Amino acid sequence: MKRIPYGHQRIDQRDIDAVSAVLGSDWLTTGPQVEAFEEELAAYCGARHAVVTSSGTTALYGACNALGLAPGTEGVVPALTFAASATCLLSVGAKPAFVDIDPETGNIDPAAAEAAITPGTRVVIPVHFAGLPANLDALAEIAKRRQVAVLEDAAHALGASVGDEKVGGCAKSQMAIFSFHPVKAITTGEGGAVLTNDDHLAERVRTWRNHGIKRYPAQGSWYYEIESLGSNARLTDFACALGRAQLKTLDVRISERQGIAAAYDRLLDPFADHVIKPPKPPDGTRHAWHLYVIRFKDPSVREVVYREMQAAGIGVQVHYVPAHWHPVFKPFGAPPRGSLSNTEAWYEASLSLPIYPGLTYDDQVRVISVLKRSLEIASQETL
Structure with a gap:
């Protein structure tokens, strides 16, 4: 019986054709597909600028650099x-x-964020966990009053919206x-993007993405200087061609995820x-359903359920090990285990069930059947 992963890409012939066309062209990177993808992504989200990068991680790194942290x-x-979200x-x-x-x-709890x-604080980085938009109304008010920036980690939330405002439009x-x-x-294989309505921030990210290079045509079309420390975080043209093709079907993909979530419910x-069950979005909010995360009323069963479901070919996952537990953050004053009770x-x-376009209703029935059996085993083992 086939294995069901927790997430999976959907690639169709239109995607393949788009990538193949670029592979046969003169431009594999720094070409016209990059700018076209950026323009289309910005237009979809309602932002002034989109700057694509080699991953979501490098997008965060570039954004922190642009903010002057x-x-x-x-x-x-x-x-x-x-x-x-923190290593950036x-x-x-x-x-x-x-x-x-x-x-x-x-x-993120807005009251905890303000506290x-x-x-020394310069930025608040809300994460739209699982694709459910965070409370940006509250966070934006706090940020304005306390004079700090807001950088949305929307890695889960492309296609989500609150009212008429799409996540990524940077209205708040x-x-x-x-x-x-x-x-x-949507996927570009690996890839990411920074969106903003600020011309200066967009230019800083573009410069950082390309080694910190600034060009001075008056001194020769070849002439450039590296004025700041940057990185090579560029995204290829064939990756952008894939992204453009996938963006055309984004709303369909989100609708499919919504249907899968409703069936699980x-x-x-x-x-x-x-x-x-996962929290339902407030009225007027569109959930992107990147993840479908259930929680057990008796947490002691989670380990057994995870083990049994994996053994049965259901690729459940856990999102996430609390970030403050990672040793990399200890030298920087990360709070000890036990201090952030809601997160822990x-x-x-928690356990993330499979969700992705192409997951069938029969697949979901199998997932829940295995979950039921796993809970029965867990109840015996935890007696």
Whole structure:
């Protein structure tokens, strides 16, 4: 019986044709597909600029560089996230201040975020966990009042929206980043993007992405100087061609994810004594459903359920090991284990079920059947 992963890319013939056309062209990188993808992505999100990068991680690194973060400064980050949401701060010499989450949504708790702001704080980095938009109304008000920037880690949330505002439009932030890893809503193989409405920030990211190079045509078309420390974080033209093709079907992909999430909700109704379903989005909010994360009312069953489901070919996953637990952050004052109770309780009880376009209803029925059997085994082992 086939293995069902927790996430998977969808590639169709139009994607293949788009990439093949570029592979037969004169430009494999720094060519016209890059600018075209940036323009189309910015237009979709309603932002002035999109700057594509080699990954979501490099998008975060470039954004922190553009914001001028430096040694001695701080950024506020939720602890329920992948480490890159915080290592981006280390990359510029700043340090993360980890804060707790709202236990109902998994997103950053605005009150905790404000409490963590110090005179050295320069940015708050909300994560739209699982594709559910964070409370940017509250965070933007706090950021304006406390004079700090907001950088959205929207790696999970391309296609999400609140009212008429799409995530990535930066209506309530200075910058937002996306990831185009294969398990995300659209993919470029690897890839990412920084979106902003600020011309200066966009130019700083573009410069950083290309080694910090500034060109001076008046001194010769070949002449350039490296004025700041940058990186090679460029995205290839064939990757951008794939991204352009996938972007055309993004809304269909999100609708499919919404349908899968709704089916899981129904299939999990009989498990109300054991399982907490993911939070529903508020009215007027579009959830991107990058992840479908359940939580167990008895966290002690999680290890057995994970083991049994993996053994049965269901690629469940756990998102995430609390970021403040990682040893890399210890020298920078990360809070000790046990100090961020909502994050740690979420981690200890959570399990991500498979969700991706192409997952069939029969696949979902199999997932839930294996979950049921695994819970039965867990109940015996934990007696």
